[in-house]
Amino acid sequence: MNKLTRFDWNSLTVYLLLSTIGLINIYSIGYDIDSNTMSYFNFNKQLFAFAIAILLITVIQFLDTKILERYASIFYLFGIFTLITVAVFGTEVSGSKSWFRLGSFNIQPSEFMKIFVTIAIAKILCDINTKIRRFKDLFFCFIILLTPVILIMFQPDAGSAIIFLFLIFVFHSEGMPFFVLLSIVISILIFLSIIIFGEIITVATIIFISIISIIIQQKKEVKNILNRLFLAIVSILYSLSVNFIFNKVFEQRHRDRFNILLGKEVDSQGLGYNINQSQIAIGSGRFSGKGFMQGTQTKGGFVPEQQTDYIFTTIGEEWGFIGSSFVLILFIFLIQRIIKTAYKQKNSFNRVFCLGFACILFAHIFINLGMVVGLVPTIGIPLPFISYGGSSLIAFSIFLGIFLRMEFERTN
Numbered sequence: 001m002n003k004l005t006r007f008d009w010n011s012l013t014v015y016l017l018l019s020t021i022g023l024i025n026i027y028s029i030g031y032d033i034d035s036n037t038m039s040y041f042n043f044n045k046q047l048f049a050f051a052i053a054i055l056l057i058t059v060i061q062f063l064d065t066k067i068l069e070r071y072a073s074i075f076y077l078f079g080i081f082t083l084i085t086v087a088v089f090g091t092e093v094s095g096s097k098s099w100f101r102l103g104s105f106n107i108q109p110s111e112f113m114k115i116f117v118t119i120a121i122a123k124i125l126c127d128i129n130t131k132i133r134r135f136k137d138l139f140f141c142f143i144i145l146l147t148p149v150i151l152i153m154f155q156p157d158a159g160s161a162i163i164f165l166f167l168i169f170v171f172h173s174e175g176m177p178f179f180v181l182l183s184i185v186i187s188i189l190i191f192l193s194i195i196i197f198g199e200i201i202t203v204a205t206i207i208f209i210s211i212i213s214i215i216i217q218q219k220k221e222v223k224n225i226l227n228r229l230f231l232a233i234v235s236i237l238y239s240l241s242v243n244f245i246f247n248k249v250f251e252q253r254h255r256d257r258f259n260i261l262l263g264k265e266v267d268s269q270g271l272g273y274n275i276n277q278s279q280i281a282i283g284s285g286r287f288s289g290k291g292f293m294q295g296t297q298t299k300g301g302f303v304p305e306q307q308t309d310y311i312f313t314t315i316g317e318e319w320g321f322i323g324s325s326f327v328l329i330l331f332i333f334l335i336q337r338i339i340k341t342a343y344k345q346k347n348s349f350n351r352v353f354c355l356g357f358a359c360i361l362f363a364h365i366f367i368n369l370g371m372v373v374g375l376v377p378t379i380g381i382p383l384p385f386i387s388y389g390g391s392s393l394i395a396f397s398i399f400l401g402i403f404l405r406m407e408f409e410r411t412n
Contacts, residue, residue: 006408053394053398054397057401068119075116076116084151093106098160111160114399121141122353131175132171145164168184206236210231278310281313282312282372283316289316331365338358353402361399363381367381368383
């Protein structure tokens with residue numbers, strides 16, 4: 001009985017609340033206001049996935065999490081195998097070959113790969129011989145992280161690939177030098193600058209900043225000057241490659257959405273239609289919402305993909321500011337609890353895994369809500385536990401189940 005009281009019931013309760021909110025809104029989306037008919041297809045599939053998720057969480061509570069550490073390489077290689085296999089034998093959905101089809105169900109390997117990569121990174125970083133400040137160890141960590149990213153980009157699924165990159169913050173928390181994180185941030189700024197201002201202005205700015213940094217440095221040693229010149233050259237070469245990456249790696253729909261978001265194009269009827277209608281729907285909900293199944297924007301079919309990427313619009317319209325705030329509070333509570341629990345773990349593997357889970361969860365929430373309000377391009381990222389999609393729900397439930405088990409082992 002004492003052991004049960006030390007179980008993390010608070011996190012489990014938040015999970016159940018979020019999943020229930022998802023099911024309620026998927027049920028609501030099934031109602032067609034024009035024909036006054038109800039479709040239970042998506043709701044039934046999500047309910048089935050939720051039942052599987054609950055079963056898996058229960059099973060995980062009887063397992064020793066040391067199994068994850070012991071077989072981390074096997075999990076990772078299996079995940080890589082599924083990503084390669086889906087590229088050959090997978091089913092194409094919405095222009096992306098990211099799915100295995102099993103009857104009426106689709107399984108997306110990249111969702112489960114997030115778990116396998118987190119396990120692999122936790123295994124590497126907890127190794128006593130790993131010093132992440134050492135170049136060869138940091139390089140190996142990036143190889144482990146970027147291999148699935150590259151495979152997923154070839155599907156192509158830029159959205160899922162970007163999620164993995166948030167695990168870099170785990171590297172930083174475990175001792176990765178700050179200048180590496182700073183370099184990544186600068187590379188993102190250069191990427192955006194090239195798209196907005198073009199190559200000439202961006203390269204000229206890099207050269208100007210490099211010259212100023214050399215002039216104002218206090219110790220004009222040859223080594224320091226060479227380091228700045230090297231960084232300038234690398235930055236310029238990277239700048240010249242951005243257009244190739246943007247035009248050849250990203251799909252046309254992604255390029256168009258970036259251009260709309262950055263204000264280079266205005267399109268309220270085409271690709272910008274989703275964002276425009278989403279903002280109208282959320283705004284129309286006001287403080288308390290229009291009521292369950294009463295959303296005119298969502299029920300009228302004005303918001304595409306409202307059961308998946310844009311499900312938050314249904315929450316905003318039908319439940320208003322109160323319902324939207326409640327969902328955000330639940331997510332904030334869960335993320336802070338995961339991070340707080342991570343630093344209480346008795347071993348480094350569990351700590352790194354929990355931090356990785358928090359990063360993946362935050363990435364999904366940040367990008368999904370950013371898409372809905374127009375701050376981030378639409379790249380197909382579901383809202384954890386809430387959006388329609390069995391693979392996402394089950395994968396995040398496994399994540400949570402492992403987290404709950406690790407916390408239970410710590411307190412017993």
